[in-house]
Amino acid sequence: MVRSFKSTLAAVTLVLAGALPAAAQQGLVEVPVTNAFLVNELNWDTALGKVEFAWAVLDIRGVAYVCGASSASTSFAHRKTKAVFRKGWVKVGKTKVMTDLSFFARAPRKSDLSTVKARCKPLPRGAGNGKNFILGFDPVRVRL
Secondary structure, three states, X not given: OOEEEEEEXXXXXXXOOOOOHHHHHOOXXXXXXXXXXXXXXXXXXXXXXXXXXXXXXXXXXXEEEEXXXXXXXXXXXXXXXXXXXXXXXXXXXXXXXXXXXXXXXXXXOOOOHHHOEEEEEEOOOOHHHOOEEEEEEOOOOOOO
C-alpha cells in the first residue's frame, strides 16, 4: 500500500545562516519547523513504534524546497527511519518530482518536532510550478 499526504507551496522568508556547511555543499539547508509544516505519522505496529514527521514545500529565495524532519517513538522505528524515507517521494500531479527523502532531519527519539530544524532539498527547476504536492512512500521491507 502506498501512503500519501498533500501539501501546498508555502512562501516563507528564512535566514539560512544556520545551514550546515556540509549540507549546504549538497544544496541542503536547515530551517526551523513552523506551522507551515504538516505533521503526519507512519506506524509499524504497537510494539514496534511509529515515526512522526513534519514536512513542507517552501519557497526559499525563489526556489521550491522540500523540507522535513522526523522523530521515532522506539529504537526500532528510529533505526528504520532512513530505510523508510529512502522509499519516499514527492509528486506534482501524477509526476514524481523527487524521490529518496532520506535527507529529512532525524531528531532524537520522542522529540517534539516543533523544536527541531528540518532539512531541505531543492526541487528540480520547474517542478515547483504546481500548487499541490503529494508526499508518499513505496512499500518498504525491513528485517526484524
